[in-house]
Amino acid sequence: MLKLFYFLHYTVILLLYMEFKPFDSISEKHPSYPDKQQQNEYFTRISAESDQRLRLALEAAEVGTWDLDLVSYTVYWDAKCKQLYGYHQHDFVPFEQVLNCIHPSDKDSVHKAVKEATNPEIRAPYNIIFRTIGADDGQLRWLQCKGRAMFNERNEAVRFTGIAQDITIQQQQKLQLEASELRYRDLIENSAVGKVVFTGRDMKVDIINDAMLEIWGKERENVIGKTLLEAMPELEGQPFLAQLQQVYDTGIPYSTDKAVAYISKKGAAPEPHWFNYNYRALYDAEGKIYGVINTATEISEVIEALHAEKRANEELQFILEAGSLGTWYLDMASYQLFYDAKTQALVGYPPVGSISLDQALSYVYEPDKEKVSQAIRHAFDAGTSGGNFEVEQRTKSGAAWLRIKGRVKFDPAGNPVQLAGIVMDISMHKQLQKHKDDFISTASHEIKTPITTIKTYGQLLEAHLEESGSSIEKSMVKKMNEQVMRLNELVNGLLDVTKMQAGKLNYNETYFDFDELTNSVTEELQLISDTHRIQKRLKAGCQVYGDKNRIRQVISNLITNAIKYSPGAKDIIVNTAVKGDEVTLCVEDFGIGISRDKQDKVFEQFYQAGGEAHTFPGLGLGLYISSQIIRHTDGRIWIENTEEGKGSTFCFALPCDYRNSEN
Numbered sequence: 185m186l187k188l189f190y191f192l193h194y195t196v197i198l199l200l201y202m203e204f205k206p207f208d209s210i211s212e213k214h215p216s217y218p219d220k221q222q223q224n225e226y227f228t229r230i231s232a233e234s235d236q237r238l239r240l241a242l243e244a245a246e247v248g249t250w251d252l253d254l255v256s257y258t259v260y261w262d263a264k265c266k267q268l269y270g271y272h273q274h275d276f277v278p279f280e281q282v283l284n285c286i287h288p289s290d291k292d293s294v295h296k297a298v299k300e301a302t303n304p305e306i307r308a309p310y311n312i313i314f315r316t317i318g319a320d321d322g323q324l325r326w327l328q329c330k331g332r333a334m335f336n337e338r339n340e341a342v343r344f345t346g347i348a349q350d351i352t353i354q355q356q357q358k359l360q361l362e363a364s365e366l367r368y369r370d371l372i373e374n375s376a377v378g379k380v381v382f383t384g385r386d387m388k389v390d391i392i393n394d395a396m397l398e399i400w401g402k403e404r405e406n407v408i409g410k411t412l413l414e415a416m417p418e419l420e421g422q423p424f425l426a427q428l429q430q431v432y433d434t435g436i437p438y439s440t441d442k443a444v445a446y447i448s449k450k451g452a453a454p455e456p457h458w459f460n461y462n463y464r465a466l467y468d469a470e471g472k473i474y475g476v477i478n479t480a481t482e483i484s485e486v487i488e489a490l491h492a493e494k495r496a497n498e499e500l501q502f503i504l505e506a507g508s509l510g511t512w513y514l515d516m517a518s519y520q521l522f523y524d525a526k527t528q529a530l531v532g533y534p535p536v537g538s539i540s541l542d543q544a545l546s547y548v549y550e551p552d553k554e555k556v557s558q559a560i561r562h563a564f565d566a567g568t569s570g571g572n573f574e575v576e577q578r579t580k581s582g583a584a585w586l587r588i589k590g591r592v593k594f595d596p597a598g599n600p601v602q603l604a605g606i607v608m609d610i611s612m613h614k615q616l617q618k619h620k621d622d623f624i625s626t627a628s629h630e631i632k633t634p635i636t637t638i639k640t641y642g643q644l645l646e647a648h649l650e651e652s653g654s655s656i657e658k659s660m661v662k663k664m665n666e667q668v669m670r671l672n673e674l675v676n677g678l679l680d681v682t683k684m685q686a687g688k689l690n691y692n693e694t695y696f697d698f699d700e701l702t703n704s705v706t707e708e709l710q711l712i713s714d715t716h717r718i719q720k721r722l723k724a725g726c727q728v729y730g731d732k733n734r735i736r737q738v739i740s741n742l743i744t745n746a747i748k749y750s751p752g753a754k755d756i757i758v759n760t761a762v763k764g765d766e767v768t769l770c771v772e773d774f775g776i777g778i779s780r781d782k783q784d785k786v787f788e789q790f791y792q793a794g795g796e797a798h799t800f801p802g803l804g805l806g807l808y809i810s811s812q813i814i815r816h817t818d819g820r821i822w823i824e825n826t827e828e829g830k831g832s833t834f835c836f837a838l839p840c841d842y843r844n845s846e847n
């Protein structure tokens with residue numbers, strides 16, 4: 185009985201796997217077997233051979249066979265099939281037992297497929313993939329089973345037979361492929377950069393991420409599955425589809441840093457948008473191109489910023505030209521000075537566009553060289569200069585005056601990277617300044633003579649009235665003399681300035697004790713101030729070489745300013761100290777202070793921080809003269825602390841000179 189089953193069953197499969205030849209054609213081809221017995225022998229042998237061939241073929245293909253007797257609900261199967269269900273023994277098993285080997289999640293679908301295949305009304309072909317859990321070895325396998333039911337003359341299904349194949353490896357590969365495709369999709373969909381995958385030559389949108397939808401200005405449901413031109417009709421006539429198809433046809437990637445696309449976002453009229461983007465071909469397992477992936481980043485803002493910068497540069501250029509300003513920068517890595525044509529014309533540099541710093545300094549009028557070098561050094565000392573650079577110098581021949589202004593760029597570590605700035609011709613301004621200085625000088629001289637006479641007569645009159653005059657007369661002449669003294673100081677100031685401008689201020693340099701001088705100035709000023717208490721903290725203890733009277737003038741100026749600009753306060757603190765090779769003096773007050781933006785300016789000629797208001801008397805020359813004297817004595821002057829309304833501290837430093845004290 186079993187043999188018969190197998191025979192029929194193999195015959196069915198034999199017809200599927202081998203070329204089918206009808207028996208009668210065999211007898212035709214072999215007329216040499218004339219009688220029935222010979223024919224029977226022949227068929228038996230042929231059948232046995234076919235049987236063996238089929239076995240071999242099935243074994244080679246690792247295909248198992250099964251046969252379900254629908255009357256007894258018993259399954260007959262071959263060794264391979266047994267193995268696929270994880271059985272070691274039993275050629276026959278009840279169908280329920282077979283069902284038990286099926287993975288619980290797949291049981292229903294197998295049952296349904298068997299029902300449909302064996303239902304005479306449906307007679308569905310049986311082709312199903314499901315998992316088994318080995319009955320004896322507990323191993324999970326993926327099987328693909330194909331089969332067909334056989335019906336008797338009463339249209340009842342009697343047998344159900346077919347093959348089973350282990351597709352675990354293919355299934356795992358398929359799952360892996362699905363997982364990697366999922367990862368690929370995930371990677372695209374979660375990328376911050378715009379990405380879209382097109383398939384086919386008409387560029388159907390397969391995957392698109394939110395970043396790309398944002399760029400396109402479209403909704404996902406309106407583009408998925410559509411061709412590029414269906415999704416973005418506004419691209420008709422623009423080069424993108426042709427570029428994509430070129431990549432699709434050739435496999436050669438395409439990319440660009442900057443291109444404009446006219447895109448209609450959210451249904452609005454198409455507008456230009458700038459992108460950098462690339463197209464790359466996508467290949468299937470056989471190495472055939474199936475699509476193109478497009479990556480894009482919108483750079484409209486960058487382009488707009490570049491355009492704005494270009495416009496700003498053009499405007500700046502216009503302003504520079506209108507103001508006859510040259511521009512330059514000094515690169516600190518190479519110590520090379522780069523300059524434009526206007527700077528070259530103003531300074532007289534060679535027309536090559538850049539020279540070394542040393543070369544550049546050789547274009548400075550010899551007497552101004554030290555001043556320029558010092559201004560550069562000062563600018564690099566961010567602590568005292570704030571990175572600002574400013575100097576007035578003459579051209580090499582001394583014929584023209586230039587004002588050079590700049591600013592140092594520091595890196596995050598505080599190292600200077602670049603000094604950049606402008607240069608302007610101030611020869612005319614200097615000429616006018618000279619006329620003004622000449623005028624002030626002449627006028628001051630002319631005024632000084634009558635003042636000296638008035639001062640002398642005033643003092644004589646005061647002495648005379650001291651003995652014979654009334655108290656009203658005495659007080660009137662005293663006030664007059666005080667004002668004459670003030671007038672004399674103002675004129676002296678003006679004369680000092682004009683002499684300084686002309687380099688004609690005389691300095692009588694000697695060695696002197698710094699604290700002694702400070703003490704005497706402080707005492708004198710304390711005598712005439714009944715509003716403030718000048719506290720002294722003198723710890724210099726070093727000698728200075730310079731013009732004692734001029735340094736006295738500086739100290740006096742700082743203390744009188746401190747008194748003048750702190751009308752509501754009582755204390756002034758005068759500190760001296762030695763730091764390194766320098767002696768420093770600081771005068772601290774608790775008065776009106778100076779706002780930060782005005783700090784640098786107070787050392788300029790005629791500058792008054794109060795501006796137009798002119799609440800305090802003065803010409804704005806004291807600090808200018810002081811700074812010139814200090815500079816002449818190789819020192820520095822600066823404002824240390826100042827805050828509007830809280831007072832300020834003015835300091836200067838001079839080199840200590842120990843030579844004389846050793847003698």
Ligand code: ADP
Pocket residue numbers: 741745746749750773775776777778786791792793794801802803804805806807808831832
């Ligand atoms: P003047 O005092 O004659 O105006 P200075 O050259 O001495 O000229 O000072 C310049 C400017 O600096 C002053 O007009 C004032 O605005 C400001 N200034 C100087 N010293 C002080 C100070 N101690 N406190 C506040 N502001 C000051």
